[in-house]
Amino acid sequence: MIVTVTRTGGFAGLTTQGSLDTSAEGDADRLEAAVQALSGKDLGTGRPQPDRYVYKLEVRDAADSDATHHTVAEQDVDETTAWLLDRVLSS
Template sequence: MIVTVTRSGGFAGLTAHGELDTSFQPDAARLEAAVRALDQGRLGSGLPQPDRFVYRVEVRDGGDARHLTVAEQDLDQTTAWLLERVLGS
């Protein structure tokens, strides 16, 4: 499973990008569980607020791909960990 995250916005308006292939990670099971838990309906509208980040996530698993947008104010603890893990890779 390949997870791509692009973070934009924030006070300075900087963009960060990261990509992670979960199959080569020692915590692959935790990463993949966090990816499976991503649910746009549960994570809110994805609409930005002033000086806050917006995360665009793409998940590719085999031939399937899905995209979602998550606003910083809508992050839960698991999703925040996943996004920072991918961005830090």
């Protein structure tokens, strides 16, 4: 599974992007569980607020060309999603 996160907004309005192939990671099970958990969550309004981040996630199976997309506003991020976002952006 390939997870791409794009973070936009914030005080400086910068864009940051990271991508991670979960199959190459030692914590692949935890990463994939966090991605799967996104589907069952109410990710909130997705409405941006001044000086806050907006995260766009693209999840693609390595063998499939279809992708799933999620948009999460910073104020709506829970602990598991925050860990996933930080893990992908720091890779």
